Amino acid sequence: MTAPDRKIALVLAGGGARGAYESGVLRTLLPWLAGQLKPEDGWPADIDPETWRPHIVVGTSVGALNAAHLAATADEPLEVALDHGCKVWEQITWGKVLANLLSLSSVKAGFSTMFDFVGVPRFRPARLLDPSPLRATLTEGPLVDERPGGIPFERIHANVRSHPQLESAAVVATLAATSLSRVFHDSRSATPKDSARRGIAYKHTSLEVDHVLASAAIPSVFPPVYVEAEDAWYYDGGTRLNTPIKPAIDLGATHLIVVALHSPQLGKVSGEDVRPVLIDGAKQLIQGLLIDPLVNDLHTVTDINEIVATTPGREIVVPPAPPSRPGRKVYREIPYIFIHPGHEAIGQAAYDVFAEHYGDLWDRRHNVAMMGQALDVDTDPSRGELLSYLFFDRHFGSKLVRLGGADAAKWVSRVERGELPLWQTGPPAA
Numbered sequence: 390m391t392a393p394d395r396k397i398a399l400v401l402a403g404g405g406a407r408g409a410y411e412s413g414v415l416r417t418l419l420p421w422l423a424g425q426l427k428p429e430d431g432w433p434a435d436i437d438p439e440t441w442r443p444h445i446v447v448g449t450s451v452g453a454l455n456a457a458h459l460a461a462t463a464d465e466p467l468e469v470a471l472d473h474g475c476k477v478w479e480q481i482t483w484g485k486v487l488a489n490l491l492s493l494s495s496v497k498a499g500f501s502t503m504f505d506f507v508g509v510p511r512f513r514p515a516r517l518l519d520p521s522p523l524r525a526t527l528t529e530g531p532l533v534d535e536r537p538g539g540i541p542f543e544r545i546h547a548n549v550r551s552h553p554q555l556e557s558a559a560v561v562a563t564l565a566a567t568s569l570s571r572v573f574h575d576s577r578s579a580t581p582k583d584s585a586r587r588g589i590a591y592k593h594t595s596l597e598v599d600h601v602l603a604s605a606a607i608p609s610v611f612p613p614v615y616v617e618a619e620d621a622w623y624y625d626g627g628t629r630l631n632t633p634i635k636p637a638i639d640l641g642a643t644h645l646i647v648v649a650l651h652s653p654q655l656g657k658v659s660g661e662d663v664r665p666v667l668i669d670g671a672k673q674l675i676q677g678l679l680i681d682p683l684v685n686d687l688h689t690v691t692d693i694n695e696i697v698a699t700t701p702g703r704e705i706v707v708p709p710a711p712p713s714r715p716g717r718k719v720y721r722e723i724p725y726i727f728i729h730p731g732h733e734a735i736g737q738a739a740y741d742v743f744a745e746h747y748g749d750l751w752d753r754r755h756n757v758a759m760m761g762q763a764l765d766v767d768t769d770p771s772r773g774e775l776l777s778y779l780f781f782d783r784h785f786g787s788k789l790v791r792l793g794g795a796d797a798a799k800w801v802s803r804v805e806r807g808e809l810p811l812w813q814t815g816p817p818a819a
Contacts, residue, residue, distance in 0.1 A: 395432065396444040396556065398642030399459070400634055402683065403450025403627035404650030405607070405778035407735055409478035409786040411455050411648045413793025414728050416471040418646070419443075421801055422726075423467065425811060435553075439466050445557040445640050447572070447633050449626040451650075453560035453604035454527070454540075457596060460558035460575075461541050463548040476533040478786035483756040485526045486781045488519035490756045518779075520602075520611045527598050546595045549575045557640045558596055561626030561633045562603040565613050570630045571623065573600045574640060581639035589635065594618065610779075632683040634690065638723060644812060645690075645725035652732040653684045653817060687817060690723050694814040697722045724812030728800050730792065733774060738792060740766060740773030742785045757782050 401411050423438035442463050448456030455474065462470035483489075526532065530539040545558050559574035569588040574580070575596050583590040594600070603614035603623035613622040626633070637645060697720060743766050747758040760779060766772045777785075803809045809818055 395643050396641050397644045397646060398445035398447060398637035398640065399443040399456070400632060400637050400645060400647045401446070401448035401452030401455050402632040402647075402649045402651070403448075403452050403605070403625065404631075405451055406481075406780045406782075406785065407650040407777055407789065408451030408455055409475075409481070409789035410650055410730060410735060410793040410796075411452065412471070412474045412478050413790035413795075414648050414797040415455075415459070415793075416468075416475050416790075417794045417797035417801070418726075418728065419471060420468055422646075437553075439468075440553070441467060442552060442555045443646060444554050445559070445637055445642050446555070447557070447559040447561070447574075447637050447640065448604070449561040449631050449633050450605045450607070452633075452648075453601045453626070456558060456560060457542065457545065457601050458540050460545045460548055460555060460596070462544075463552045463555045464544065473533065473536065475790045478790055480533050480783055481781050481786045482783060483781045484522060486520060486523045487756070487779075488521060490518075490759055517610050520606075523605075524598060524602060527601065540598075540601075542597050542601075546575055549577060559633075559636060559640060560596060560600050560604040561630050561636060562600065562606075562614075562616075562623040563626055563628045563630075564590075565622040565624050568629065570626060571619075572633070572636045572639075574636075576640060578641055581636075584635070584639070587635060588629065589639075591636075591639070592619070630682070632686065634683075634686045643721070643723065645723060647687075647725060647727045649683055649727070649729035650735070651683070652729055652734070653687065654732045687727065690725065691814065691816050693720050694722045694724075696720075698814065722814055724814050726800075726812065727817050728797055730796060733771070734792065735777050735789065736772075736774030737770065738773070738788050739777040739780050739785060740770040742780070742782065742788055743767065743773065743776060746782075746784050 399415075404410075419441075420438060423436065423441040426432035426436050426441075428434040442459070446456040446460050448454070458474050458477070459470065462473065465473075526539060528539045528542075531537045532539055548555055549558055556578060557574055557576035559572050559576070562571050562573065563569070564571050569590060572581075572589060572591045573594050573596060574591060576593060580591050580593045599614060599616045599618075603616055604626045606612065606614045606623065607625045608628060611625075613624050615622050630636070632647065632649060634645065634647065743757070743761045747755060747761055748767055757780060761767065761776050764772045764776050766776050800809070803818075804811050
């Protein structure tokens with residue numbers, strides 16, 4: 390594979406307030422990786438570690454926010470942009486994302502939900518929480534104290550057109566009317582073909598705040614987002630495609646960097662074998678929606694890599710399809726980097742921060758305290774997993790930035806010691 394054919398895609402998963410972890414990973418990983426792309430390994434000779442970016446950035450939900458920020462700041466020095474992204478999370482507060490739980494809008498949503506549940510007519514709640522502050526934060530800011538303004542969305546299109554590496558920026562949302570995935574992308578390349586089998590459709594457009602908000606609109610928790618240009622309502626892309634590996638490949642990726650917000654380890658047991666309660670069932674839903682598809686997609690990539698590795702010519706060409714579906718499918722080896730938190734590491738971090746800063750049972754002044762106490766986090770550490778998705782708090786954000794940086798540093802250290810290859814093709818390393 391020649392240098393011009395090589396395209397690295399950054400894939401950022403969804404996970405609410407856990408997105409701080411991604412920023413910590415990227416601040417450590419990307420500057421180091423830029424220095425590893427050597428001409429002798431087949432990469433272009435003119436890569437500048439100061440300005441380098443992955444060719445494709447694609448994210449879902451909070452990953453869409455982080456992807457949009459990275460694309461919008463692609464004209465800045467890499468480490469400056471990454472440091473700014475971390476500071477956003479280190480200064481995050483509930484009020485920058487969600488309305489006060491005791492505000493009129495939140496109280497009305499709560500009563501509407503209750504009345505709808507008991508069957509009172511004319512009550513059709515669209516959400517439990519009010520994320521209206523997030524729009525103002527993303528567009529107006531300040532995201533951090535010393536830097537006014539929000540994400541400069543208008544710069545995404547300019548950067549895609551002019552940056553020497555960045556060729557595509559994309560976010561994934563779910564069309565409410567069909568429950569299928571829509572990938573909004575701004576690209577220099579052609580729009581990929583839709584995948585009916587996977588329920589994925591592509592739309593070339595300039596990315597705006599509505600696309601990102603739609604990608605992060607958690608069903609039932611947040612209201613759906615109306616995208617005017619599409620004349621359609623959208624929900625969180627994570628309901629079907631939380632870790633958008635296939636869109637990254639369809640947009641032209643030959644190498645993947647996947648940053649997950651959950652451990653892919655299955656079969657782990659935490660706590661005693663006691664009868665689960667309602668809240669524990671939510672963890673099972675999260676497992677099925679967010680974690681299992683990631684594991685399946687990674688196994689699909691590694692299975693194809695294994696087959697391709699034993700095929701002459703290092704690619705598989707599927708014979709032409711029937712006349713009704715012309716064309717052929719070419720499978721190539723897709724090397725990847727995969728970084729993720731340890732099993733329930735983020736949940737434990739949420740519990741630790743909550744215990745340190747919000748452990749007073751009588752402190753009802755804080756939205757986070759009320760949310761955590763409703764989930765019974767102060768008496769059951771495993772509930773920290775659930776709190777972590779809505780734990781918009783500077784203490785928690787800072788802790789996750791450090792955790793992501795530490796995990797990325799451990800991965801780098803293992804590569805430098807020769808324990809792991811820079812680019813994997815087989816199953817994820819333990």
